[in-house]
Amino acid sequence: MHELAEVLVHQQRPDPGPFVRWHLRRKFCVMEELFRKYLAPGAKLADMGCGKGDALVLASLCVSGCEEWGLDINCADLQVARQRIPSAILCQDDMHDPRTLPKEYFDVVHEFGAAFLSRGWGILARVYLSLLKDEGILLWELPQRWSLAHISYLLTVAPKRKPDDTRFNRLLRSFLPSKYRFESDESVTRALRASGCGYEILERISIGTFYFPALLHFVLDWAWRYFGDGLFELFDRATHHLWPRDIGYYLVVRKKALHAASQGTI
Numbered sequence: 249m250h251e252l253a254e255v256l257v258h259q260q261r262p263d264p265g266p267f268v269r270w271h272l273r274r275k276f277c278v279m280e281e282l283f284r285k286y287l288a289p290g291a292k293l294a295d296m297g298c299g300k301g302d303a304l305v306l307a308s309l310c311v312s313g314c315e316e317w318g319l320d321i322n323c324a325d326l327q328v329a330r331q332r333i334p335s336a337i338l339c340q341d342d343m344h345d346p347r348t349l350p351k352e353y354f355d356v357v358h359e360f361g362a363a364f365l366s367r368g369w370g371i372l373a374r375v376y377l378s379l380l381k382d383e384g385i386l387l388w389e390l391p392q393r394w395s396l397a398h399i400s401y402l403l404t405v406a407p408k409r410k411p412d413d414t415r416f417n418r419l420l421r422s423f424l425p426s427k428y429r430f431e432s433d434e435s436v437t438r439a440l441r442a443s444g445c446g447y448e449i450l451e452r453i454s455i456g457t458f459y460f461p462a463l464l465h466f467v468l469d470w471a472w473r474y475f476g477d478g479l480f481e482l483f484d485r486a487t488h489h490l491w492p493r494d495i496g497y498y499l500v501v502r503k504k505a506l507h508a509a510s511q512g513t514i
């Protein structure tokens with residue numbers, strides 16, 4: 249069922265190790281299911297914050313003949329994406345103001361793993377919906393506030409704001425909880441409502457609850473040698489009961505003409 253997700257996991261260079269492999273497998277399995285469900289052959293797809301092009305590669309394996317666009321601010325990652333998927337139209341641009349992308353053009357807008365680096369989810373909701381045709385689908389992966397991913401990321405160095413950001417600046421910013429953006433479900437609803445577009449929430453799909461700070465992944469990788477992936481599954485089931493907050497979830501949103509909008513809750 250998820251053989252394509254497995255292909256993507258094995259394409260990761262350098263090998264990220266057992267825990268991150270397990271985490272990526274879950275991510276790509278959910279992504280594969282969503283692409284198979286919402287991406288029709290020949291559809292126009294935009295991947296925002298596409299990085300090295302994983303989602304574009306997966307989409308092209310899932311569905312034939314799509315017109316694929318990718319946008320990222322990082323030139324080096326885009327070069328990798330260009331080599332992996334030469335047919336895609338790749339733009340170096342800012343997801344908050346993507347002037348290189350046509351408006352009301354796409355059947356599907358997808359974003360994974362960029363919202364936590366964003367200036368504001370209200371801006372992103374408005375931009376993403378503006379890129380879609382009416383009845384188009386937004387596949388938006390969002391990290392949940394106070395999830396184990398949020399807590400883990402509080403313990404890491406702040407991300408680069410621009411390519412030449414110094415390590416010193418990043419270390420200074422690391423003490424600010426605002427260095428990453430993890431929002432509540434209510435603020436996601438507010439962001440969508442303030443977008444000025446009609447929309448309907450179709451589904452919300454968790455990609456899991458278990459995560460561990462990157463500094464400690466070596467402990468999980470060591471334990472994996474004895475217990476295998478079953479250990480991570482066990483931890484995920486336990487956190488599902490003890491700390492039921494999603495490290496990330498896909499919100500599937502259909503853009504509607506304003507008069508036809510029914511909205512819905514998360």
Ligand SMILES: C[S@@+](CC[C@H](N)C(=O)[O-])C[C@H]1O[C@@H](n2cnc3c(N)ncnc32)[C@H](O)[C@@H]1O
Nearest residue numbers: 297298299320321322341342343360361362365
């Ligand atoms: C964690 S990576 C995720 C990459 C990819 N979507 C994936 O799932 O592997 C976040 C990506 O968002 C990009 N990004 C961050 N801020 C951005 C911005 N303002 N505009 C466009 N891309 C941005 C980064 O360069 C990076 O490639």
